[in-house]
């Protein structure tokens with residue numbers, strides 16, 4: 588019989604390290620770190636500034652490659668994939684949400700949500716349907732035609748979440764998603780992320796915000812490139 592644990596595993600980081608070679612000497616941002624992310628899980632990563640949280644998230648999101656160790660997505664070793672295969676994996680399986688939203692300023696909310704679908708080859712009619720469904724899901728159907736400059740911070744982040752979900756990823760990664768938002772708006776975004784997770788997407792959030800981290804079932808605390816402590820609640 589196939590191992591059930593294996594089937595549940597979305598992502599397995601196997602002793603990954605990330606060393607940046609700098610003129611003043613190597614910087615070890617993540618060291619020899621092992622981590623399993625399972626289907627539908629809700630995890631938060633905390634830790635002091637500079638401890639390697641964003642670097643780890645970028646590797647989990649296949650935006651950056653470990654300098655040593657392996658990263659398995661769905662059992663496939665991502666570190667040996669070519670650029671195109673890795674981009675496709677990222678496009679189809681992983682959503683990313685950033686502190687500063689990174690919406691494209693010249694595109695409307697709807698066009699921002701549509702773009703990753705176009706890149707993934709989704710036909711136009713299906714894209715339009717899915718875009719409306721997603722903007723409705725994040726409560727922003729009435730803002731579909733607004734450009735980012737015509738949206739509030741919380742609205743921009745909700746569009747960014749809709750965009751991250753465009754191709755129905757199995758894993759959503761968020762780096763300080765409430766870092767730019769006031770408390771009330773941050774709570775709305777946090778509640779939306781909870782709902783995304785409840786609807787079945789694995790969620791890993793890097794945050795300094797104790798209230799946001801407190802919503803996760805699993806809390807990982809990093810220090811100096813390693814996971815120093817792990818708790819489940």
Ligand SMILES: Nc1ncnc2c1ncn2[C@@H]1O[C@H](COP(=O)(O)OP(=O)(O)OP(=O)(O)O)[C@@H](O)[C@H]1O
Pocket residue numbers: 607609614615616634635636637638639640641642643
């Ligand atoms: N591209 C890079 N080149 C060189 N060094 C880097 C690079 N990115 C990060 N670092 C270094 O790696 C370490 C970890 O950085 P990282 O951004 O992962 O920290 P962080 O935990 O996300 O911090 P913060 O909470 O401030 O966002 C830091 O010492 C940083 O200076």
Ligand SMILES: [Mg+2]
Pocket residue numbers: 640641642762
């Ligand atoms: Mg960071």
